Amino acid sequence: MNDVQTTVLTVIEQLLERSDKSGVVVTLDSVIHGDGLSLDSLETAELSAILEDEFGSDPFAAGLMPETVAEIVAFYGAGEGAAAS
Amino acid sequence: MSSSPRTIIVTGGSRGLGAGIVQSFLDSGDRVASCSRSTTPQVKEWESDPAYADRFLFIEADIADRDQSTAFVQAVVDKWGTIDVLVNNAGVARDGILALFSDEDSDTVIDLNLKATIHITKRVVRNMLSHGGGSIVNISSIVGLTGYRGLTVYSATKAALDGFTRSLARELGSRKITVNSVASGYLKTEMSHGLDDAQLNQIVRRTPAGRLGEPDDIARAIQFLVDERNNWLTGQVLVVDGGLTC
Structure with a gap:
């Protein structure tokens, strides 16, 4: 697992913990909304803001709507985001 | 004095009411960042005062320009990390009856008072x-609640801000973020919206408190609203006008 993957997974785990969903297992295949991590719109906004803090950009603000954790990781892996801080 | 310094942003803090708000938070020991389109003698005074060293940041920025606004917020985050309080004070008034009001003036008022605040x-x-x-x-302003002849566009933006306050409070309440409006009455500042002496005297006569407001009257209300102990108070419009609209 590379640094970007680790950071993204950690960010999501911390967010879920803050939202009282700490029992949810996060993997690259996890679906962000619906039956997956079940993030609501405000939690998605929080994730967007935290990712921007971490990486300097985030896929949601860039107009993308990633559906899985892997798609978030891919946004940074594809070089569209800034390097991890 | 606060127990630990908070980071405060006050938009339009170089003069008038905004300067009074900045001074209030400097007095309460907080870190204050402000912006306006140009530096004023008051800003230079704060910048050179050793009592405010590392506690005052001013950046010349027109927040109606989204890039400048974003850069200003980023500069505050780069310097102090987190933002605890935002006071959306920057605003502009243009007076004149609507039938003769220029489109340019409408755009100026809406762009700064509303769109820049939202951004x-x-x-x-x-x-x-x-x-x-x-x-x-x-x-906000009491004219957003009562209306005022000659201030249609300005009062529309202030009424809109109150709606923005209520909806945002509902959005963010679960995240320990409070959002309130202060509907200011008429103050002894240059932002008295082009009212002449006769109009101001009439306002004073109709005001139960018998005087125009001072910036500190408004600043104290803001300090109350952003006090952590008052975090059950959100989504409200607090009218501070000497009783004029009661």
Whole structure:
């Protein structure tokens, strides 16, 4: 697992913990909304803001709507985001 | 004095009411960042005062320009990390009856009072969501509640801000972020919206408190709203006008 993957997974785990969903297992295949991590719109906004803090950009603000954790990781892996801080 | 310094943003803090708000938060020991389109003697005084060393940041920026607004917020985050309080004070008034009002003046008032406020609030809310709390105060006006002949566009923006306050409070309440408006009455500042002496004297006669407001009257209300102990108070419009509209 590379640094970007680790950071993204950690960010999501911390967010879920803050939202009282700490029992949810996060993997690259996890679906962000619906039956997956079940993030609501405000939690998605929080994730967007935290990712921007971490990486300097985030896929949601860039107009993308990633559906899985892997798609978030891919946004940074594809070089569209800034390097991890 | 606060127990630990908070980071406060006051837009339009170089003069008038905004300067009074900046001074209030400097007096309460907080870190204060402000912006306006130009530096004033008051700003230079704060910048050179050793009592405010490392506690005052001023950047010349026109927040109606989204790039400048974003850069201003980023500069505050780069310097102090988190933003605890946002006071949306920057505003402009243009008077004149609507039938003769220029489109340019309408755009100027709406762009700054409303669109710029929405944009900077969005940028700051993202920081507050990330670190888990904060307080926002929108400086509104009693003319947004009562109306005032010759201030149609200005009063429309202030009424809109009050609606923005209520909806944003509902959005962010669960994240320990409070959002309130202060509907200011008429103050002894240059922002008395082009009212002449006769109009101001009439306002004083009709005001139960018998005087125009001072910036500190408004600043004290803001300090109350952003006090952490008052975090059950959100989504409200607090009228501070010497009783004029009661």
